[in-house]
Amino acid sequence: MKTLPLRLAPGADLRRALEAALAEHGAEAGFVLQGIGSLQPAVLRLAGAETTVAPEGSVELLTLAGSVAPGASHLHASVSDAAGRVLGGHLGYGAIVLTTAEVLLVLLPDWAFSREPDTATGYAELVVRRR
Template identity: 40%
Template sequence: MKRLQIMTPYAKRLLQGDDLRYSLLEFVQKNSIQAGSLLSGVGCLSKAKIRLADENNVLNLEGPLEIITLSGTLTPQHVHIHISVADGKGCVYGGHLMPGCIVHYTTELCMVAFNNLNFEREYDSNTGFDELVVVDNNN
């Protein structure tokens, strides 16, 4: 009996000067990941742009900033990632990852692709955002 591989693991190291969000999206597209999750990320940023929960304000932080948490969903058109970082005094900031988060030394990413699913985005009039739609390829 042939065993179906439901998940494919990935790991990627980003280098100094890489834009974290753009690099993630480029990796997803290059590897044809149709549905995925960013499981973890560690590293250091020289700059961070983080959208806050009120949907309007963006924090612009100067580093070095240690990445504390990094997780989210991966689709070919969009990566929805949340991040928290700590500054040199240990103050922690978090929210939605925006373009402009620049790797300082290095960042290590662990991801997984769900081979039985497709993730898409559709506008949701209730939230005003393009929200996740999960398509199960087995049904």
């Protein structure tokens, strides 16, 4: 296990940047332990929904956690707006860093993550393999 603290710059697509950081370090599996920052827009898929939502304006990224894999990440985020309302769900592509995102990424060099169809759930679920 190797920790990789990151500060992502304005304009970065949060999810794509995390997957790129994983690849840059030759890893195929990782976890976000925590992330904070600001986004505009935030792109979230809410529980049970098929499509994403993007709250208007800038939001604070309160929490970020989940698995990271090449093109197969599963990240949950909670964000708050200027009125303090909190919204959470699956982080989608297109969530853009506004001023900063500070993320602690853990690389798992001995493992590879992928997503494959699971007949029990009907979704593409995490598959863990030793490298």
